[in-house]
Amino acid sequence: MNVAINRKLILNILLFVVMIGVIIFVIRDSLSEIFTELGKTSWPVLLGVTMFGVISQVIEGYTIKNIANEFNREFSIRDGFFASAYATFYRVVTFGTGSIVSEVIYYHKKKLRYSEGTGTSALRMITYKIALMIWALFFLVVKNDAIQRYITNGTFLVIAGIFVTLLIVSVLLILSLNINAQVLLIIFCNRWFKHQKLRDIVDRINNQVYSLRAAIKAFIHDRNAVIRVFCSNMAKLVVWYFLPFFILVQEHPTIDIWLTVALISFTVILGGVLPAPGGIGGFEFVYVLLFRNVVGKVDAVSSLLLYRYATYLLPFLIGMIYVLFNKQRQINHEFKKAKKRS
Incomplete structure (x- = not known):
């Protein structure tokens, strides 16, 4: 027993x-540009951007709480707040591969079954993408001239981005709500995918879709929860979309708020559609492409880095503190157990 405890402590x-x-390593190599920009930013702007980032995290916590409450009524906004930060932390340190798994593990620690955690994670993604589409459609009507002015065939590309997003959401919902569609998918995959690795992927997807079905059925039964989640997702995007205006208006007092909000909405939709050259992220490429025509490339890049701080780095830092604090507490607990046994 002593050896087992010591091994656990050492591990x-x-x-x-x-x-x-x-x-x-991640902070030095992947996030260094953001930290450099933060060092050059005035305190009022930095505090304002931080405030927007924290508000969006609180709203996200409220969103997750309303989904997870279908499975555990004790799940709080605080739990949802740290769930988002926890998933962001692992998305960064695993370079995008461990986000969903870590999020489901977090939910399991909060007394949700793995199937319920998978469903909560999937519902969070689906409701977020629906909000993205609605805002993009709204700004396509209100500010269609802006996207046409800055990107050739911009309207077509935005519509294509909305269509791809809609396709992803529709496939997930159809497979989740219609068991016959899921069966047909499995039959098709078994007939055409003979490689074991591909079959394993299909099996994992099948399990996730099954979990999502149970979660969606429980969730849509509560109409008030659906409305709350929809409104909170829309509100979170309002906070995110207002960020570029808040950052840029400091140096460009005459900038049009509706223009900046429309451009960031189009950026989010187009980020996953337009190819990005030179290894640059799709979102970053589209952001600079759109905003450089409004404020110049230098200010566009600066505002992009501050935007990334509020929506990406800040949740990562919150998640980092949460993970390290819990890991240290776990080590202290194991150390006390080992000391008692010695």
């Missing part, structure tokens, strides 16, 4: 050290 310490190393 936790090693994981803690490795995690610190990965964090240092």
Whole structure:
């Protein structure tokens, strides 16, 4: 027993050290440009951007709480707040591969079954994408001239982005709400996919869709929860979309608020559609492409980095503190147990 406890303690310490190393590597290599920009930003702007980031995290916590409450009534806004930050932290340190898994694990720690956690994560993504589409359609009507002015065939590309998003959401919902569609998909995959790795992927997707079906049925039964989640997703995007205006208006007092909000809405939709050259992220490429025509490339890049701080780096830092605090507490607990046994 003594040996087992010591091994667990040593393993936790090693994981803690490795995690610190990965964090240092990520901050130095992947996030250094954002930190450099933060160092050049005035305190009023930095505090304002931070405030917007925290507000969006609180709203996200409220969104997750309203979904997870269908499975655990004790799940709070605070739990949802840290769930989002926890998933962002692992998305960064695993370079995008561990986000969903870590989020489901977090939900399991909060007394949701793995199937319920998977459903909560999927519903969070679906409702978010629906909100993206609605805002993009709205601004396509209100500010269609803006996208046509800055990108050739811009209207077509935005519509294509909306269509791709709609297709993803529709497929997930059809498979989740119609068991016959899921069966047909499995039959099709079994007939055409003979490689074991592909079959394993299909099996995992099948399990996730099954979990999503149970979650959606429980969720849509509560209409008030559906309305709350829809409104909170729309509100979170309002906070995100107002950020570029808040950042840019400091140096460009005459900038049009509706124009900046429309452009960031189009950026989010187009980020996953337009090819990005030179290894640049799709979102970053489209953001600079659109905003440089309004404020110049230098200010566009600066505002992009601050936007990324509020929507990406800040949740990562919150998640990092949460993970490291819990890991340290776990190490202290194991150390006390080992000390009592010695």
